[in-house]
Amino acid sequence: MIKVEQKPLDEILGFLEPYKKIVLVGCNACAAVCHAGGEKEVGILAAAIRMARKKAGQTLDILECCSPRQCEPEFVEELKEKVDDAEAILSIACGVGVQTVAERFSDVPVYPGINTMFLGETERMGVWVERCQACGHCILHLTGGLCPIARCAKQLLNGPCGGSQNGRCEINRDVPCVWHEIYDRLVAIGQVQVLEQFVPAKKWGTESRHAGPRTLTREDLKR
Amino acid sequence: MKSTNHGRIGVVVDHCGGALSSLLDEDMIQYVAGLPQVVSCHHDEDLLSSGGLEKFNDRWKETRIDRLVIVGASPKVYEASFRRVRETGRLNPYMILVANVREQVLWAICDTEQAKQKAKALVAETVRRAGCLQPIGREKTDVSRHVAVIGDGVVAMKAALGLADAKIPVTLVTDSHPIGEDMTELGHFHQGPADPRGWWGEMVERVKSHPELELKTSTDLRDFEGSFGDFQLTIETPGGTLETIRTSAVILAMGYESAPQREAIFGSDRFVPLSQVATMLETDRPGQVDRKPAAFRTVGFVLDLVNEAFPIDSANAIRHAISLRRDHDCSVYVLCRDVKVSLQGVEAQYRRAREVGVVFIKYDDPPRFSFVNGQINMDVKDVSSRMRGDEYTLSICADRVVLNERFLSSKRSQTLAKALGVPLDREGYAMVDNPQFGPVKASRRGVFVVGGCRYPQPMEEALTEAEAAVLEAKQLVSRKEFGYDLAVAEVDPAKCALCLTCARVCPHSAITIDRYAEKNIYATDGYGREMTWDAARVLPVQCYGRGICVGSCPTKAIDLKHQTDHEISVHLTA
């Protein structure tokens, strides 16, 4: 899922400087799961902002609300009444949710309360790690189920670079070398020969990350 | 925000046998009676006196109140009688709040005027909060008369037999086959039965033949589900088939492991693990008619290099030291940081050891070992001599050096504990709910943990724990049903984001992910269809109602029925 992190309070306070009444919108999906944007965080952030403003001698009226999934237009539509009363929107959904809100309420300034980090898994409670870069061309069948695009600092597709040592990446000894892990895994499942296969230059092109927003259309679902 | 403007509140002022009379004067009564939603206000001399509660029944009928605020002593004092209220009256015990005026005002605040103000504020706040209360029901769960014991050794056998003897059907799940073959555990006794092998044999025989005891050998635990009263234990039999045992309670009775110290110089065969001392006596004196082992005359015991926290090594070392000194005429030195004499009888044994001439040396810095002419030389500074100001190193040459073994939690007991939802501590030992109040109860209701899988302990202690667990389990399953208040956490499945946080933080393994269903009445095809979705669910039988999950939920999907977030918020909003 999408992993996110709340922005420092100072930065958020900076965004809200000119306003007297805002609406704070959370998202009960991915952002909630990593404890940064759910209904609970809306309450915490609202209280913190109010107190900081009060300390500075100003008041701020915060309408708290939370959307089940902020990237769905129908759910965003439900915010209309609250937004109508507000001068600005602070959204603590991922970058997608912030944009859905911005698109719907084109005349109200929208500010992100969150930094969207990556697509990742829960390593253990409170620790999330990146696992996918949504490149649009999955090659996990060639790499023992571990993605070098997301987990190799150089996104190498044909094996490790020369800087990997003792199973650790050259950029930081705390980071495991994913190619070392891929090798171990392929040995374990008896598929080392897969590594002999030359992986040609990756198609980063129109279907991938570097060609503007991608659109995914399902003809059978499209309306 | 939910409205609190409902409910008919009755207030009872308890003078606590006159103690509160001065504080709760007429002015106070008037104030209380005038608070919003208060429909009746009575003042009793002593609420807890016999018949005090019965009086209410009539009054409730008169005033039709649906919630009650008691102004008096600490709620702790009244709570036992709340339970009685459920049986005798019509008022739900969770519809009662107490303003703790005696403890928090009368006794705590000296200034009378201040005390009066405080008492008023306290009562007003309690009355406000009483508006948030909701009645909480009671639930029963059937408890089958069956207990499963999981474990491989003598402690598990002891527990199983204890239950079987009490005519409680018990299943002993063990991975050893045949049971009772491995007798290494006899070495874990600190004193032990007079005839260990006989004792052991008898126990094994009884386990095999007891009519109430079903033995599942060579099996492995595959899955554990359900809640107290109806646990489902899935085991894999030697044939590879899966079998489900339904049981009310489970006792995990596993041991610990030990590994000899073998680093560097300790790898030499002159170093003997503590558990091998008996074997050493047998093998190292072939054909010695005078019973004096020629192969060694001087023996050193070095303790506390590992496992400093456990008293069992000291006890064993002292026992062996006495025997070596007295029966084999060896010179014996015991080097340790501390002689631990907390186990029963060890104090006397220690004195005994000194009397027969065992030398004890207390060290701070670990001794240094080297080989000198085929012997092991130990350089050690005696801390007790240092106190006298003689700061010199003793050199002791020993033929054999006995080392205690490093205790480890066994991987298997860790796996089993995890499967049963028993948390592990940092060293991997199974944790109990509270070592003082429930030393064998696991945090999951109906699960008990005994023996060395909790911490390395002498066999005597482990067997006592087994007995304690038998008593507890017996008490639980002897009743046909288990009744409990639904004063628990509750998930709103519609808000649950399935983040698993609650299930991960719950110390009582009371939260599972479950399938919810509801009739979809809006189905366009005209048929009411079942809509299902996954969400966290609290198992009320397992829940202790402490609310740890509530504060952890990122979507505020969980609330505590007997103390809602709303109630806390009302309390905080003065």
Place this chain on the structure above:
Amino acid sequence: MKSGSKLESILTKGVFAVTAQLDLPKESDVSMIETRAEWLKENVDAIGVPDNQHAVVRICSMAGAAVLVRMGVEPIMHVVTRDRNRIAMQSDLLGATALGIKNVFCVTGDHQSLGNQVDSKNVYDLDSVQLIDCFRTMRDKGTFLGGTERIERELGLFIGGAANPFADPLALHVIGLAKKITAGVDFIQTQSVFDMDRFKEWMGMVRDRGLHENVYIMAGVTPLRSAEMARSMNERMPGMTIPETLIDRMAKAQKPDEEGIRICVDHIEELKEVPGLRGLHITAVGWEDRIGQIVEMAGLLPRPMAT
């Protein structure tokens, strides 16, 4: 002959080749390149010019190589995939060929977080194996990557790649070498050898697969100047391992610099005997003036003339 480069002709003839590395300056003044190239000219067959090594900004390798060409010295132009995408790298190759550069050395390059531009965005459009494949396609098929468009004039190109015999798991890095050969690499220069046993083990695995018959393998060597230098290389250079025994020997030496050269020459003597090894690549890290001495002491002078 694929390229007509001097290095290729020497390796093809079976002569033990010697190349050296020349670190490029962090300025546009190229006099330093010229001075050092003068020292090396007679002592080595070709000179490698790195491409912003350690992710530290320097004069570009194509310019450095062009300076060498102008002096009549043969360059090996390094190309790292870190900083340029396939458009830039193919374009650069055309330009380099036009400037008379015949040897290229394809590597991924140290990660930017290790250099002086830690906040930059890396490219890694291709990895080193794909870059080798790309250059081979341009040379042998006469087309650009992934297209059919013809490149009019033939490209004379001798393609190099790197190998690290000291990274683990060893088997994985041997597979990596095999892959580079499949992709079309002509010569390999290894990470500097300090741990001779490990290097021989690796060469053994390379020979077992017959890889040495399909590529010219040149072993890297580096003269140590002091124990401190060895330690800091161990710590800071990715993929570098210097055994403690060597560091010890350096630390105890009366004259560390001479000891360093001695060790280096000893290593070269030993490497000359390793079956399947076809040459030597000396990285002197700012000690280029001593390379002549090392090559001479190792009995590798005079260098053959170009044919």
Place this chain on the structure above:
Amino acid sequence: MTSFVPRIVAFCCDKSAYVAADRAGRLGSSLPASLEIIRVPCAGRVDVIHVLQAIEQGADGVLVFACHEDNCHSLTGNRVVQVRIDRVHRLMEEIGLERERLELRHVASTNGAKFAQIVERKFQELETLGPSPVR
């Protein structure tokens, strides 16, 4: 200047601190009249939002009482609340509130005197610190 009386909210674990608070009076210790005791079934019930709410609603200081280490009646409640308090401390720093205004303390049910002492000390500390700037 009128004298400032700090308002303290104390979240008390039902198993330990609440009993200790009861006992404090019985032992003759006094508690400040401005102390607001909130009884919770376990310190683990107390959440970040509750603490923030307490401060926002005008508390000058918040005390959260938990059972002693390894003696929590819910196994992990006292550790769970510790990390929540750490989070509030970080937030307070960002807001610009003195961290002394919030403290997690461990107290045994039998130790009424210690409870009273902790409250007394906090009271004095807050007197010096002055009113909460967000009150």
